[in-house]
Amino acid sequence: MKRCLFYLGIALACATGAVAAQQSPTAPTANSLSPEDADLAWQKATAKFAPQRKAILARVAEHMDDGPFRADWAALQHYSAPTWYDDAKFGIFIHWGVYSVPAFGSEWYSRNMYQQNMPDFAHHVATYGPQSKFGYKDFIPLFKAEHFDPQAWAELFKQAGARYVIPVAEHHDGFAMYNSQLSEWTAAKMGPHRDVIGELEKAVRAQGLHFGVSSHRAEHDWFFDGGRKFDSDVNDPRYAGLYGPAEAHLAKKDEDLYNDWTYVSQAWLDDWLARTAELIDGYHPDIIYFDWWIGHPTFRSTLPKMLAYYYNEGAKRGGVVVNYKQGDFAEGAGTLDIERGQLTGIQQAHWQTDTSISNTSWGYIKGDTYKSPKELIHLLVDVVSKNGNLLLNVGPRSDGTIPEDAQKILLAMGGWLKTNADAIYGTRPWRSFGEGPTEVVGGTFQDTKTKPYTAEDFRFTTKDGVLYAIELGWPEGGKVVIHSIKPKDQVSAVSLLANGKAVPWQQAPDGLHLSLPAQPVGDYAYVYRIELAK
CATH class of the missing domain: 2.60.40.1180 (Golgi alpha-mannosidase II)
Known part of the structure; x- marks a missing residue:
């Protein structure tokens, strides 16, 4: 997700330097792999998961048409959101991952620490040392989540008045927060050694709330491309399973889909489909939120397979929701999401806006500031009056605690919603x-x-x-x-x-x-x- 690109200490570098040294005995050099070779390096690193991937893809092919939807855009345009979603009005988004350890700049730290013109790059070198010695992978042992309490989170979100919760299952950094069978780079196998998404699913549903997941896997195809341009651990083939193909991103701006010539292989599309189906089959989310890059033209023949598979699976349990950004889907094939923005009048089709409770970043960073309860309640009221929902993001610290300021704001919103519920929910x-x-x-x-x-x-x-x-x-x-x-x-x-x-x-x-x-x-x-x- 394209976010603000602004700006623990050396002791952390010392504490983890042994990990980096053990994993990278020699400094990797700058690497100018062709797109095809970069993709092959990633495929080789993930070859051990090929049987699982093949089995998932076969299951999708066999069952994607089992229901009212077919895997083509014309059929998918007959989709409509379930009533529970139209009635819900207010949901919670959660950006939490390895990027909360450096807590600097934004949740895009994983990319920006390898972009030589970014403040994150300079901060990283000054704080942790060169990226050839301490790369993004070396933050994983520090991501311990020692105070993560999914039940407490779910109770807070319920008290805030939310009706659904959507944690990011995998951000652009490629580190899965769930127990993926297609990668070893997961929170279940490293860092916290916990299936964060699985634990949240149980806790959220125990509170009577709907549960969703957000996948930003698509962008991972190119997210670490800056590390190809200088000596960094992105060029070490042992870590290609985490860093991905790191293809050169050929767009004037990261979020530009209309002038983007970035290489995307069929192998990457197949892996994206398999990982998404894995989330569907493993956690049965009521909502899936996708970030903007699934709108890249290369995804357009793969997306209908995923949508038909998910919509037909969801039809058996009352209907599900897919949030997409403008231009990513054929109109009507999902629920439109407007990031950090609104629409100006009543919309015939139900829609959603998403924004963060904090002003700078979606993930936790030190020194961030927060919106006021009044500002957020006014936003919610305006959006609901125009047939929309508000998805409000929080960014927990790396230890699993939600910042106290964010908690106070959520509880203030919940107090107002409790009193004025009749004017919001189900309207x-x-x-x-x-x-x-x-x-x-x-x-x-x-x-x-x-x-x-x-x-x-x-x-x-x-x-x-x-x-x-x-x-x-x-x-x-x-x-x-x-x-x-x-x-x-x-x-x-x-x-x-x-x-x-x-x-x-x-x-x-x-x-x-x-x-x-x-x-x-x-x-x-x-x-x-x-x-x-x-």
Whole structure:
């Protein structure tokens, strides 16, 4: 996932230097392998898993059409998200992995520590030594997760008001957080020696929440390409199973799919399909979130096989969800996700935005700052009014603890949602998403361009014949006019959801006039329950 690319000590390097020295007796040199040779080096390193991969691919081929979906884009465009997902509104995303050990820059540290023009590169050399002696692999023994408590995490997410949880099963770094049978580079076999995804699945479902996984495996094809350009452990064939082909990424920007000529082999596509099917078969996720690079043209003949296999498997248990970025799928073949951004009006198809509770990184980094509960609740309300869900990310520390500031924010959101649940969960958009002077800038990575909301800003939802008007600030003088509610709407009663007390009202040609009671203490948005004559 393309994230912010900004910026423990030498004692850690000393503690792990023996590991690096034992694994790399001689410094690897710069390597200018051709794309084909780089891919063959990776294939050789993973040849031991060929029988398992072949068996999974055979299972996919045999069963991908067992159900209402076929492995072609035309058939997949008949997909629709299950009702539980449309009703859920709020989910938790988790970026946690080996990259939380250096805790510097962002969760892209694994790539940027090999990019010679990046602050992460300079930081790495100054802190741990050259990449030929201490590479990304050497952080794995330090990723101990000694305080990881999946039950405590799941309880926190439940208290936050989330209805589904999506941990990253494998990030771009190629280190699987689950017990993969297709790699030895997994959290079950190294580092924590725990099946993190398996433990979270059980804990999350025990709380009555839906469970999903996120796969960023596609990007791993090229993620470590910077290590090919100088003496680094990426060039050592013994570690090709972790570092992958490290193909030269031939795009002006990492996230550019429309001008990207990066080499992708059929072997890589087969491995990607097998690993995704392994997650489906092993953990039966209710949701799979994919990052942007599955939209690379080379994936377009492989994606339908995975989608048909997953959708048909999920149809047997009430339906499943696949989140994709703009342009990655044929329209309608999954649920669109807008990263760090929003859409500007009511959408006919259900959609999702994802953003992080922290401002700089998705994974944990030292010194990161956090969004306020008010900001996040306003984001949630705006998205829900437009037929969307909010997927909010947290980044735990390497020891498995969730930062205290993040916990406080989640609990504050949960408190508001507990009081105002009727206006959020299970709702649908009204005829208008809202009114007021503040509107978002549509599109990805536009979230910092939205101005703070005011007491003149309202967002609307509806459920069971009741209209909910959510005011995003408290008006001075206790007088409110909601202009979108016309005399023809025939209001019969108004109450404040925070305390259930009736609110005096009067309809006029310019809208619904409210005379408010005293401002509720410690609230972030104010919900009026408006009953309309049937």
